[in-house]
Amino acid sequence: MGARETVADARERWIPTDGVELCVAELGRRTDEDGSRRPTVVLLHGYPDSKELWAPVAERLADRFHVVLYDVRGFGRSTAPDPLRGGFTLEKLTDDFLAVADAVSPDAPVHLVGHDWGSVQGWEFATVGRTRGRIASFTSLSGPSLDHLGHWFAGRLTRPTPRRAVQALGQGVRSSHVYLMHLPGVPGTVFGGLGTALARRRGRPVSPDLRGNAAHGAWLYRDNVRSRLRAPREDAYAHVPVQLITPADDPFLSPAVHDGLERWVPRLTRRTLRAGHWAPRTHPDRLAGWIGAFVDACEGRREDGGGGGGGDAPAVRGGRHGTYAEYFGEQLVLVTGASRGIGRAIVLAFARAGARVVAVDTDGENAARTAELARRVGAARAWAETADVSDGRAMEALAERVADRYGVVDVLVNNAGIAAAGPFLEHTEDDWNAVLGTNLWGVVHGCRLFGRQMAARGEGGHIVNVSSCAAYEPTRALPAYCTSKAAVLMLSQVLRADLAGQGIGVSAICPGIVSTTILDDTRFRGFDEQDRQSRIKRARQVYRIRRYPPEKVADAVLRAVIRDKAVVPVNLEARAGLWLSRLAPSLLRAFARINVRA
Numbered sequence: 077m078g079a080r081e082t083v084a085d086a087r088e089r090w091i092p093t094d095g096v097e098l099c100v101a102e103l104g105r106r107t108d109e110d111g112s113r114r115p116t117v118v119l120l121h122g123y124p125d126s127k128e129l130w131a132p133v134a135e136r137l138a139d140r141f142h143v144v145l146y147d148v149r150g151f152g153r154s155t156a157p158d159p160l161r162g163g164f165t166l167e168k169l170t171d172d173f174l175a176v177a178d179a180v181s182p183d184a185p186v187h188l189v190g191h192d193w194g195s196v197q198g199w200e201f202a203t204v205g206r207t208r209g210r211i212a213s214f215t216s217l218s219g220p221s222l223d224h225l226g227h228w229f230a231g232r233l234t235r236p237t238p239r240r241a242v243q244a245l246g247q248g249v250r251s252s253h254v255y256l257m258h259l260p261g262v263p264g265t266v267f268g269g270l271g272t273a274l275a276r277r278r279g280r281p282v283s284p285d286l287r288g289n290a291a292h293g294a295w296l297y298r299d300n301v302r303s304r305l306r307a308p309r310e311d312a313y314a315h316v317p318v319q320l321i322t323p324a325d326d327p328f329l330s331p332a333v334h335d336g337l338e339r340w341v342p343r344l345t346r347r348t349l350r351a352g353h354w355a356p357r358t359h360p361d362r363l364a365g366w367i368g369a370f371v372d373a374c375e376g377r378r379e380d381g382g383g384g385g386g387g388d389a390p391a392v393r394g395g396r397h398g399t400y401a402e403y404f405g406e407q408l409v410l411v412t413g414a415s416r417g418i419g420r421a422i423v424l425a426f427a428r429a430g431a432r433v434v435a436v437d438t439d440g441e442n443a444a445r446t447a448e449l450a451r452r453v454g455a456a457r458a459w460a461e462t463a464d465v466s467d468g469r470a471m472e473a474l475a476e477r478v479a480d481r482y483g484v485v486d487v488l489v490n491n492a493g494i495a496a497a498g499p500f501l502e503h504t505e506d507d508w509n510a511v512l513g514t515n516l517w518g519v520v521h522g523c524r525l526f527g528r529q530m531a532a533r534g535e536g537g538h539i540v541n542v543s544s545c546a547a548y549e550p551t552r553a554l555p556a557y558c559t560s561k562a563a564v565l566m567l568s569q570v571l572r573a574d575l576a577g578q579g580i581g582v583s584a585i586c587p588g589i590v591s592t593t594i595l596d597d598t599r600f601r602g603f604d605e606q607d608r609q610s611r612i613k614r615a616r617q618v619y620r621i622r623r624y625p626p627e628k629v630a631d632a633v634l635r636a637v638i639r640d641k642a643v644v645p646v647n648l649e650a651r652a653g654l655w656l657s658r659l660a661p662s663l664l665r666a667f668a669r670i671n672v673r674a
C-alpha cells in the first residue's frame with residue numbers, strides 16, 4: 077500500500093450533505109491584507125482521482141485566491157452513499173456542490189473548475205437554475221456536458237455527413253471505457269489496477285483510495301450517462317462565463333465534441349493546450365495561469381502574473397472572436413526580423429489572435445513600431461527587443477531578457493533573413509558569412525536558446541523556422557541563400573525529431589516569391605552598378621506582378637503551429653517546386669542552370 081498524496085498546507089474539514097460526509101481542503105487566505113475578499117476557486121476532480129489531483133494547480137493559485145478542493149462522494153476520504161445505486165446522480169452531486177459552496181463562501185459566488193468527471197459535474201452546475209448566484213465562472217477541462225454531448229450525437233445520427241459520421245464513430249471509440257463501467261467488478265479491478273500500475277510506472281505516490289474510487293466512481297457513469305445521452309435537456313444553457321480548455325491530445329475526448337458549443341454558452345472563451353488527459357498534473361503552470369486570468373477577468377480585476385505564470389487577464393469574450401484566438405490567446409510569441417515584411421505580418425497575425433508578442437529586430441525603432449501596431453490590432457501585450465540574430469552573445473542576452481521580463485516563449489518564429497544574389501565565384505567570404513550568419517546561425521541560436529527554455533519549463537511549445545522554396549529549388553543565382561535555406565530545412569526536421577518527446581513542435585515554412593522589401597538589402601554580386609540597378613528594377617517587377625502578400629505567409633505560420641506541420645510550402649511555386657523535387661529532381665537541376673546574367 078503506497079503513501080497518500082497530500083495538498084501541502086491545506087486546512088481540511090468534513091461537510092455533511094444528504095447522508096454523506098465530504099472531505100474539503102482549503103488553501104490560501106479568504107481576505108487580503110486590506111480586508112478585501114479574495115475570489116474563491118473550487119477545483120473539482122474526475123474519475124478515478126481524488127482532490128489531490130489538483131494539488132499542483134491549487135498550490136500555484138493559493139497566493140492570490142481562496143482555493144477549495146473536495147473529494148466527490150465515494151472518492152478519497154469522502155464517504156460513499158448507501159446504497160451506491162442512485163447515490164451518484166447529477167442532482168445529488170449538485171446538492172453536494174451547493175453544500176460546499178455555502179460552507180466555504182457563504183456570501184459570494186465561487187469560480188468553479190472541473191476536470192474529467194469534475195467538469196461533467198461542472199457543466200451540470202453551470203446550466204441548472206438552482207445554482208444561479210452561487211457560481212461566478214466555470215472552467216472546463218476534459219469533460220463534456222452530458223446534455224450537449226447527447227445533442228451532439230443525436231445531430232450526427234439524424235443528419236449524418238461522412239465527416240460527422242466519422243466524428244461520432246471516433247468519439248464512440250474514445251469512450252470505450254464507458255461501456256466497461258457498466259460491467260460488475262470491472263471498474264475496481266481493471267481501472268483501479270490500471271491506475272495503480274500507471275502511478276507506479278511514473279514514480280508517483282500510489283493512492284490507497286484508487287481501487288475504492290474506481291469502484292464507487294463507476295456509479296457516476298451508471299447513474300447518469302445512458303439516461304442523459306438518451307434524453308438530453310433542451311434548456312442546458314450556461315448562465316455563467318465559461319472557459320473551455322481543450323487538451324489537443326486527450327485520448328478520451330475528441331475536440332470535435334465542442335463544435336457548436338456557442339449555441340449553449342453565450343459567454344465562451346476557448347483555449348487549446350497541447351497536452352494529454354491529465355493536464356492538471358502535467359501542465360500546472362499553464363492551467364494556473366489561465367484559471368487565474370479568467371477569474372480576474374470575471375471579477376473585473378486585472379493583475380499581473382501571480383497564479384503561477386499568468387500574465388494579464390483576458391477579456392471575457394462572448395462567442396467567437398478571431399479565428400485563432402482559442403489557440404494563441406495570451407500565449408507568448410517571439411518573432412525575429414519583425415520590423416517589416418513577413419516578420420511584421422506574422423507578429424500582427426499572432427496579435428490579432430490575442431497573443432502576447434515580442435518583436436525582435438536589429439532596428440529597434442522599427443521593431444517598436446511593429447509592437448505598437450500589434451497592440452492596436454489586439455495583442456494581449458506587445459514588446460519590442462533589439463538583437464542581431466547572427467550574434468550569439470546578443471541572442472543569449474536576448475533570451476535571458478525575454479525570460480526575465482515576459483516569461484518562457486510558447487511560440488518562437490525564426491524569420492530574420494537576408495539574401496545575396498550572383499554567381500558562386502563572385503560571392504566573397506563576407507557574403508557567405510553574412511548570409512549564413514543571419515539565415516542559419518540566427519536560426520541555430522534561436523532554436524538552441526529558446527528551445528532550451530521551453531524544454532526546461534516542460535510544457536512544450538512550438539518553433540517555426542522560415543526557410544524558403546530555395547531550400548529545395550536550386551538556382552545558380554542564389555548559391556549562399558539556397559544553401560542557408562536548405563540547411564534550415566534540414567535543421568528543422570532534425571530538431572522536430574529531437575524535441576518531439578518534449579512536446580515541442582518544429583515547422584519549416586517554405587514560401588515562394590512574396591512581395592516584401594527583401595530585394596532592398598540583397599547583395600548583388602558580379603554586376604556593375606548600372607547593371608545591378610536595372611536587375612533590381614526587373615526583379616522588383618517580378619515581385620510586383622506576383623503580388624503574393626506576406627499576410628498569407630503569416631496565416632500559414634499560424635496554421636502550421638496549430639496543426640503541428642513539419643514542412644509547409646506556402647504558395648503555388650513553392651508547392652510545385654516541392655513536388656518536382658520529389659518526382660522530377662533532374663528537371664529542377666536543369667532549371668538551376670538558367671544563366672543568372674541572362
Ligand code: NDP
Pocket residue numbers: 412413414415416417418419436437438439442463464465466491492493494514518542543544545586587588589590591592593594595597
Ligand atoms: P525583409 O527584408 O522584408 O525583412 C527582413 C527582416 O529581417 C527585416 O526586418 C530585417 O531587419 C530583419 N533582419 C535582417 N537581418 C537581421 C539580423 N541579423 N538580425 C535581426 N533581424 C534581421 O524580408 P522578408 O520579410 O521578405 O523575409 C523574411 C524571411 O522570409 C527571410 O528569412 C527570407 O529569407 C524568407 N523568405 C522571403 C521570401 C520573399 O520572397 N520575400 C521568399 C521565401 C523566404 P532590418 O529592417 O533591420 O534590416
